[in-house]
Amino acid sequence: MSLGQKIARFIYLKVLGWKAEVSVPDFKKVIICAAPHTSNLDLFIGKLFINTVGRKSGFLMKKEWFFFPLGIIFRWMGGIPVHRNKRTSLVEQLIERINSSEEFHLAITPEGTRSANPNWKKGFYHIAYGAKIPIVLIGIDYEKKCVTAGKFLYPSGDIERDMIEIKNYFKDFKGKYPENFSTGL
Numbered sequence: 001m002s003l004g005q006k007i008a009r010f011i012y013l014k015v016l017g018w019k020a021e022v023s024v025p026d027f028k029k030v031i032i033c034a035a036p037h038t039s040n041l042d043l044f045i046g047k048l049f050i051n052t053v054g055r056k057s058g059f060l061m062k063k064e065w066f067f068f069p070l071g072i073i074f075r076w077m078g079g080i081p082v083h084r085n086k087r088t089s090l091v092e093q094l095i096e097r098i099n100s101s102e103e104f105h106l107a108i109t110p111e112g113t114r115s116a117n118p119n120w121k122k123g124f125y126h127i128a129y130g131a132k133i134p135i136v137l138i139g140i141d142y143e144k145k146c147v148t149a150g151k152f153l154y155p156s157g158d159i160e161r162d163m164i165e166i167k168n169y170f171k172d173f174k175g176k177y178p179e180n181f182s183t184g185l
Helices: 003-015 041-052 070-076 090-099 123-131 159-170
Strands: 019-022 029-035 058-062 079-082 104-108 135-141 146-153
Touching (some): 070 079, 090 104, 104 123, 146 159
Parallel strands (some): 019 146, 058 079
């Protein structure tokens, strides 16, 4: 166990009193769908969780957060800035990056905002489908103080059916601000 993992475990388990439940394989390449996302704290809880369980993950974040000195910290943590007001081929770029990598782990919050949004973004799905890699579902539950990696699926191409399955997984997790989370189901 690395020093970084020991520190993360101490903070996550002992100081903050959170639990970690993992029942999914440690894939070499994966898109992580993490929800609910109702607070800026979710990033730090999520990164502590990932390090606690000995796994890795980068994350997407709107580019406005990548100002000095935060930009340096977020990039060091695995952050990838997203230019939301531009039409870019981010999905295609990430698929190419996945296909040319030995390992690739990226966490994405499907709501695309910290407000209640029943119309989840589907970029994470298109990335996983295009790269032919699994989507791991990780739920953050502030009420239980537990992060759970309890399900994975390979996108079938039937996005409507798969999105119902994905949203059903998250329906019982309680974000920091539960009123800011909606699956739309």
